[in-house]
Amino acid sequence: MKPAPFGWIRAHSVAEAVAALREHPEAKVIAGGQSLVPLLNFRLSRPSHLVDINPLETSLNQVEWSGSALTLGALVRHQRLAEHPVVRERVPVLSRAASHIGHWAIRVRGTLGGSISHADPAAELPAAMVALNAVLVAQSADGTREIPASEFFQGYYTTALQADELLTAVRIPAPEGRWGFAEVARRLGDFALAGAFVQRGSRVAVTWFGVAGAPVRVELTEVPADAREREVAWRQALTTAVGSDLEVAKVAQAVAVAEKAWSEAQ
Amino acid sequence: MAEASIQPLTVTLKVNGRDYTVTVEPRWTLADVLRHQLGLTGTHVGCEQGVCGACTVLVDGEPARSCLMFAVQMEGHEIVTIEGLTPEAGLSPLQEAFHRHHALQCGFCTPGMLVTATALLNQGKPLTEETVREALSGNLCRCTGYQFIVDAVMDAQGGK
Amino acid sequence: MQQAMRPQMMGARVSRVEDQRLLTAQARFMDDIQVPGMLEIAFVRSPHAAAEIVSIDTSRAAQVPGVHKVMTFDDCPYWLWMRGVFKVGQPALAHGEVYYVGQPVVAVVAENRYIAEDAAELVEVVYRPKEPVLDMREAIAERPRRVHPEAENVFFHREYQTPGFEEAFAQAPHHLSETFSLSRQTAVTLEPRGTAAMVDPATGRLTVYASTQAPHRVRLDLATFMDIPETQIRVITPEVGGGFGMKAATYPEDVVVVQAARTLRRPVKWISDRMESLLSDVHGRDDIHDVEVAFDDTGKIIAIRDHLMADGGAFIPVPFSGAVGETSLAAMVLTGPYDIPHLAYTIDCTFSNKTPLGAYRGVWGPVASFIQEGIVDRVARYLKMDPAEVRRRNMIRDEQFPYKNAAGMVYDRGSYLESFERALDMIGYADFRARQKALRQQGRYLGIGISCFVEPSAMASSEAGSVGYESCSLRMEPSGRVIAALGLGPTGQGHETTMAQLIADQIGVKLEDVIVLHGDTDSAPMGGGTGGSRSATIGGGAALVAGRQLREKLAQVAAHLLEAAPEDIVLEDGKAWVSGVPERSLAIRDIARAAYLDVKRMPGGMPVGLEVTARYLPPRPITFSNGCHIAEVEVDIRTGVARVTRYVVVNDCGRLINPTIVEGQILGGVAQGVGSAILERLHYDENGQLTTTTLLDYLLPEATDVPRVQMAHIETPSESEGGIKGMGEGSLIASPAAIAGAIADALEPFGGLVDRLPVQPSDVLAMVGRAAS
Incomplete structure (x- = not known):
């Protein structure tokens, strides 16, 4: 598991970095590399060059x-x-x-x-x-x-x-209202089976991850006070947003994290 | 792929307080360069997927996976490996605690464990079993079941 | 024969002598073997579960600068094959056809691994895919086809029944049936496999470095498969970063590396990467059991019927078929520690287009425990009885030892009831039910699972693929220090410490004066290596016998020099003296000096030197350890995630050599049990592609997944030397069953029972969901 060859470009300014990206259409940016390098090691990603932006740390870490x-x-x-x-x-x-x-x-x-x-x-x-x-x-x-x-x-x-x-x-x-976050994973540090951010303010919104190809944000006009009814509301919100062909387990987990995030946003 | 510019680059790496000037291909991981160019074979490679933690080294005092970094990125950073955490004679207090508590069996994960545990102890925060387990959760061990490792780290803190 | 007068080291919590080099980065593992001019191999592996090879074009790969050779089967025409036992062998590199994803097809030998992988991508193999055979039950019926045209899919079949089984089964008042299954799992040593080979410049012999548990086995297999005189091969095992049975096999890659080194006349090395390891290390488990049980109103179990099936994968690993091991040996202990008079079983082991099935720690034990404890829990639930009480009623009583079980196995004396009652006490079983009830009211689901286990260890017959005996040669040097060499292949078990403890006691020298060598076929006498929990009992037995023989020699020389009778000589603390007359003494180093450097002082007729070699075969074919594990889990019924919260172990492995090392083995096994029970699953899709090829897909337990384990020991001595029993596998034999039982107990309000491992969140949610609807 060794990466295929690539060229190395150290960017000393954002201008240099974007110029390199323009010049080399098959180049990729490397920052922390924690997702990219495994893909390189598997040769699933084969950029012609890596544009290293770590030298820009002092200007891009505000x-x-x-x-x-x-x-x-x-x-x-x-x-x-x-x-x-x-x-x-x-x-x-x-x-x-x-x-x-x-x-x-x-x-x-x-x-x-x-x-x-x-x-x-x-x-x-x-x-x-x-x-x-x-x-x-x-x-x-x-x-x-x-x-x-x-x-x-x-x-x-x-x-x-x-x-x-x-x-x-x-x-x-500036975030408005009270916020909660919860996720469920097989082990600590694993990518989430499902996770949710819940905003409780003048409006209520839940944003799920791990349930579709991209984050899913749903605003709810009404959130029942009763926990069982609320569970139904989360379930409805989820199926409205991503359809009804989610696995049963995924739905349960998404509902569970939404509820947990909700109660943490007390 | 054929003509992709893989021109080797010459970089100076500061490892365990010593400067090494080496010529490396950009694609060579830090782990491979430490092991095969510098001969520092104490850093082990267990997965090259960023999961097992055997290759953990300190970069500017913080634990990092040397299989997920390229040596060319490391100029200007201070790298410490297990060799750098080992005293000239005898064992460090943490190593001593690992020995006392039977915190290693096959020993393959041990360097990475020691590196992560060192970073944890260096923070100087009070430790609980839970925080130690959390800090070590990115270092897999297949032999010990972790309990004696946790005991050793907690004990080393007491002894520090 | 006389044992050491006062054992000082046996039973002591001695810190390991291995640790120093491992802690200070001085140890040398496989990939640390670096020799000038060494080349590295990357393999081209089959991307298909089953396909004919239409053509292989290596020309582009061969042209890559830095590539030395691109090898196909024609360059390495050897087979790994237990001829005469099985009809099928595996070619070192694929020959005409591929049989599983990950099978080695082409080997690229290059300056370094990066270049080798670059070139491997340029090897063009044209395949004509075939329909893969992936389902165990279908395969038994020869559907959709035979994996190997020359052999039936069922490569091992056996039937057995106790006399009077049918009547006893039919007449029982109650019957239950269940199908249990264990997913494919694998050892995942933190150090992947690896091999290096080179011609020794001094002798012209081959030196093979192999990351193995069985150095002599590797030498024998290489010699046999490649037709090389055994004396021309020296196998050395460097530090081995975990084995767990997986490194007890000889692999195709070993043969290829040796062939590359021979033909290129260069040192050659191959180190498995993690993806290769998940694809090509032998897999384990993969069992299905169709079980029926008959029992009476009191919870007494009368009879078990089981159809055991295991998917052996595409080839039979040398020297151990995991499928035959998983089934035929599981059948021997299906009744576990319970007095169940009747047993009937049928075994079918099949080929498939999956990775070959070999050993993973515990082999047959985890599945047998899972089934036997699953049966007890089902009987308890059916009769609405306390599962602890059902165990108590069925447990083999002390007065029944030596006990012959329904399969004909004879158990050593053990502490079956005692370990069980003690474990119940440690976990606070009496209070648990009240706590469980109270928490259920709050929507929290706790469960407790009990696993009473027997651990078959130290097989003195060769069914585990190894020889039944072990060897120890001892040589006292003129300094009075001792070199011991054993045929073991430790992978972290600490044999350099424990064997030295045993030997030091026998000959009366300090622990640090005994150096234990292993893992080198040039220094060690022929032995079976490490596996099947054999090293402490059989290896330790050899160490004790050799120690005693050396002791006798020392006593003879001492007696001669001190002018006393040999039987009056005491050897202790580095000295020999005449019993009752401590002033008539000699330092052991002076005896050694006389034996080598001043030989005219030796007794007449006694050979010069102080050297012995002993081989030891235990008196029983299998030595049984026992104990009890109890797990407490909490299951989140909303997310399906189970967490092990408390854990106790009472372990009885006879006389302890080093309690700390025993505890380390227990803790590691419990952690692996957490993995087996809730995390680890190798998954093949409908095309026979392994979808779990990273450690993000194949989930090993982390520090945060494993509970603190409370341990206690009981010591019921075996009949073997020193009273030792094996214990390397018991903790992984018992723990999956304990955790599975605890999950089932937690989900009891939903009617939950666990019939497959690992239990995944989706399984839990399905159980909860079924109950709701």
């Missing part, structure tokens, strides 16, 4: 609270996201979700931008972006564009990001 939004650089690593006092204070549900990613050694290397760009359907951070109504900032040789998270994730490992674009930052508006 954690900034503006008063109305949290801006996070693409190279913020999961462990830092989980532990950063500003994230903990302003968007605590995000730091909690980040602490559930993989294992310690994975979180130390893996990056926010990498996880979002990779778009694993069972990953926490893409769903967090959708749940939190984040705006994703992408840059290419042509300039910068902002993509709402709701339009970014298009299916299994598929995003709105173009091959020559680099995700540089995300902007998360």
Whole structure:
């Protein structure tokens, strides 16, 4: 299990990185590499070049609270996201979700931008972006564009990001209401069988991951106070969003995590 | 694929406090370079899938999978392997605790365990059985059932 | 014969002598063997479960710079085959046809593994796929076809019945039936397999480094399959990073590596990567049992009928068929520790287009325990009795030993009831039911599972594929220090410590003065290696006998020098003295000196030197350990996830050599049992593709999945040397059954019973869902 050959490009600026992506259409960006390198080792991914953006760490790892939004650089690593006092204070549900990613050694290397760009359907951070109504900032040789998270994730490992674009930052508006997060996995650190973010405020929304090719966000107009009725409501919300051909176990798990996230958002 | 530029690059790696200048292909993983170029075979390779944790090394003081990093990425970072955690003579207090508690059997996962446990102990936080198990959850062991490893780490903290 | 006067080391919690090198990165595992000029191999493996090979084109691969040779069967025309026993053998590289996904087809030998893999991608093999044979029951009926045209799919069949079975079964008041199954699982040693071979520059012989449990076996197989004189091969096992039965086989890759080294005249190495290991290490388990049980109103079980089936995969691994082991040996202990008078069974082992089935720790034991405990729990539930009480009523009583079970196996004396009652006490069984009831009110589902086990160990017949005896040669050097060499193949069990403990006691020297060598066919006498929980009993027995023989020699020399009778000589603390006259003493090193360097002081007629070789075969064909595991689990009925929360083990493996090492073995086995019960599953799809080829799909237990285990020991000595019994497998024999039982108990309000392992969340949710609808 050794990677096929590739060329190595160290990017010393975002401009250099996106120029390299434009020049080499078969190139891929490497950040933390925690999802990419296994694919390279399996030779399932065979880029002509890797564009290493780790040299940009100091410019792409900002954690900034503006008063109305949290801006996070693409190279913020999961462990830092989980532990950063500003994230903990302003968007605590995000730091909690980040602490559930993989294992310690994975979180130390893996990056926010990498996880979002990779778009694993069972990953926490893409769903967090959708749940939190984040705006994703992408840059290419042509300039910068902002993509709402709701339009970014298009299916299994598929995003709105173009091959020559680099995700540089995300902007998360101040979350409204109370939030809960829950996931179920076979073992600690495994990708979730199902996970959910629940927002309880002037509106109630649940965002699931691990149940479809991309995160699924559903707003509920009414959430029953009775737990049994609420369970029916989650089930309805899920089938409305993703159809009724989900496995029975998957549905049960999705309902269970929604309920758990709901009660944690008390 | 044929003409993909695989020109080897020359990099300087700081491993266990010592600088090594090596010429590597970009695709060579840090684990392979540590083992086969630098001769530091204490770092073991168990899966190359980022799951088993046998290849864990410290990068700037934090545990990381050396099978999921390329050596060319490591310039400017401080890498510590099991060789670097081993005193010139005898055993470190953590190694001593592993010995005392029978925290190893075949010994293949042991270097990765010691590296992760070192990072945990270096944090200086109070440990509970639960936090130790969580910190070690990314390091698989097939022989010991973990209990004696947990005991050793907790004991090493006491002894520190 | 006289044992050591006062054993000081046996039974002591001695810290391992192996640890120092392993902790300090000085140990040398297979991939650490690096020799100048060494080449590496990457294999092209079959992507099909079944296909004819139309053509193989290696020309592009051969042109890749750095490639030295691309080998097909024609370059390595050898078969791994127990000829005369089975009708089918496996070619080292595929010959005309492929039979399972992952079968080695072509070997690329190159400067390094990266280049070898680059070239392997360029090998063009054209296949004509065939319909794969994947279902065990279908295969028995020769559907959809024969896997091997020259052999029936059923390669092993056996039937057995106790006299009067049919009447006893028919007359019983109650009957239940169930089909039990165990998924395919595999050992997943943290260190993958690997082999290296090179011509020894000094002698021209072949040196083969093999990551194996059985060095002499590998030598014998290579010699036989490749027609090389055995004396021309030296097999060395470096440090081995786990074996668990999987590394007890000789593999096709071993033959290919040796052939590459021979033909290229270069050192050659192959290290399995993890994907290869999941595809091509022998798999284990994969059993189906159609079981019927007959019992009376009191819960007394009268008869068991079982149709045992196992899917042996495409070929029979050398030297051990996992399928035959899983079934024929499971049948011998299906009644476990219970006094069940009647048994009838039918066994069918079949070929399929899957990876060959071999040994994984416990082999036959886990399935036998799962069924026997599953039967007891079903009887209890049917009769609305306490499952502990049903066990108590059926358990073999102390006065029945030596006990002959319904299959004809004779059990050693053990602590069957005592270990069971003690375990109940440790887990607080009496209080558990109240707690369980209270938590159920809160929607939390706890369960308790009891697994009383017998552990067949130390097989002195060769059914486990190894020889029945073990050997130990002891050589006291002129310094008085001792070199011991055994044919064992330890993979983490600590034999350098435990064997030294036994020997040191016998000859009265310090532990550190006994160096134990193993894993080198040049230094060790012919032995069976490590597997089947044989090393402590049979290897330890050989160590004790050899120690005693050396002791006698030492006593003779000492007696001569001290002018006393040999029977009056005491050997202890590095000294020999005359019993009752401690001032008439000699240091053992002085005796050794006399025996080698001052030989005229030796007794007349006694050969020079202090060297013995002993072989030991235990008096019983199988030595039975026993014990009881009790697991407590909590099942989340909303997510289907089960978690083992508490665990107790009472273990009886006879006299303990080193309790700490025994406990390490128990803990490791319980963790593997957690995997077997709820996590580990090799899965083939409908095309015969293995879909679990990473450690993200094949789930091993993590530190957070395994509970803290509370352990206690009972020591009922065996009739073997030292009273030792084997114990390497008992914890994995017992634990899946305990956890399965606990899950069933937790789900009792839903009528839940566990009939397959592992229990996955979807299984739990299905049980809960069925109850709701």
